[in-house]
Amino acid sequence: MTGRQMTIGCIDYLNCYPFYHHMLAQKPLKGVHVKPGLPEDLNRLVKQGVIDLSPISAAAYPPLRKQIVLLPWFCLSSVGYVGSVILASKVPIEQLHGKRVGISRASKTSEILLKILLEKHYGLLPQYCRTPPRPALDDTEAALIIGNDAMVNLGRPVSYIYDIGDLWLQKTGRPVVFAVFAVQKKAVEKQGRMILEVIDSFSKSLGLMADEKQTVIKAASEKYPDIDYDISAYYDLLQFDFNPELKAALGYYFHAAADHGLIEPVGALGFLDRNLEINEYRLGHDKEGTDDKPRTVRIPGR
Numbered sequence: 001m002t003g004r005q006m007t008i009g010c011i012d013y014l015n016c017y018p019f020y021h022h023m024l025a026q027k028p029l030k031g032v033h034v035k036p037g038l039p040e041d042l043n044r045l046v047k048q049g050v051i052d053l054s055p056i057s058a059a060a061y062p063p064l065r066k067q068i069v070l071l072p073w074f075c076l077s078s079v080g081y082v083g084s085v086i087l088a089s090k091v092p093i094e095q096l097h098g099k100r101v102g103i104s105r106a107s108k109t110s111e112i113l114l115k116i117l118l119e120k121h122y123g124l125l126p127q128y129c130r131t132p133p134r135p136a137l138d139d140t141e142a143a144l145i146i147g148n149d150a151m152v153n154l155g156r157p158v159s160y161i162y163d164i165g166d167l168w169l170q171k172t173g174r175p176v177v178f179a180v181f182a183v184q185k186k187a188v189e190k191q192g193r194m195i196l197e198v199i200d201s202f203s204k205s206l207g208l209m210a211d212e213k214q215t216v217i218k219a220a221s222e223k224y225p226d227i228d229y230d231i232s233a234y235y236d237l238l239q240f241d242f243n244p245e246l247k248a249a250l251g252y253y254f255h256a257a258a259d260h261g262l263i264e265p266v267g268a269l270g271f272l273d274r275n276l277e278i279n280e281y282r283l284g285h286d287k288e289g290t291d292d293k294p295r296t297v298r299i300p301g302r
């Protein structure tokens with residue numbers, strides 16, 4: 001692909017729309033192709049190098065960290081209740097030991113959150129199985145459902161709904177960073193100018209959430225008509241700005257996940273800055289989480 005074209009991923013959920021409203025509804029970016037997908041599909045396409053820039057599951061970062069850098073300004077997070085990452089269960093969570101628990105094939109971050117919660121915080125070991133993004137709940141006792149699929153009518157009454165963002169806050173005292181924005185290091189070298197245009201468009205789009213929130217909500221509800229939820233309230237729950245507290249929370253999550261043997265240990269995050277240089281943030285395990293003195297490393301070849 002030449003320096004005048006790039007493909008960017010977009011999580012095909014309500015939660016990601018606020019980043020894309022500007023480029024989709026107001027000012028398309030010339031040469032930028034937007035590829036919608038489920039988080040785990042975008043994780044795979046980034047790994048394969050098929051897309052240049054994309055939101056990915058936070059949990060997908062560790063194995064890709066030599067190949068990608070993160071945008072330090074954007075994330076999909078919640079401090080407690082998120083509304084769109086749920087465990088739908090036929091029995092109280094405490095009774096899930098040895099039971100079949102489905103995990104949406106769309107998820108990576110929340111799969112790990114759920115496993116740490118069940119195994120470490122509740123002392124349970126269920127039998128996990130993969131399910132489609134919108135599971136029927138016929139042959140499992142409970143199921144992890146994420147994104148839009150957690151926000152539509154589940155098709156059957158479910159006795160217990162646990163919000164994973166809320167449970168994580170209760171058990172660990174931390175927010176959750178569900179998704180981060182990844183850029184291929186190769187694309188930084190070849191398509192720097194377009195990457196800056198995308199960053200600018202995301203920033204303008206989030207600005208519209210403050211200035212023209214009702215317009216964004218109307219467009220989002222038309223894009224996703226089957227959502228059975230107060231979109232305005234949902235957007236108030238989500239945190240799109242990757243602030244220091246959320247970076248620290250991501251550090252905590254990586255530490256907890258590595259400690260539980262679910263990801264490889266992560267010592268640092270690589271962030272892109274507006275000069276297209278990479279700043280490495282060392283992760284701590286304390287409340288601060290990140291080192292506030294980034295080490296700047298130039299991208300080879302630039």
Ligand SMILES: C=C(O[C@@H]1C=C(C(=O)O)C=C[C@H]1O)C(=O)O
Pocket residue numbers: 011013015039040056057058076082084085106107108109110111146147148178179
């Ligand atoms: C907040 C959410 O987080 C999502 C959960 C993800 C995961 O579990 O890997 C990835 C991206 C996010 O869209 C949601 O599903 O609505």
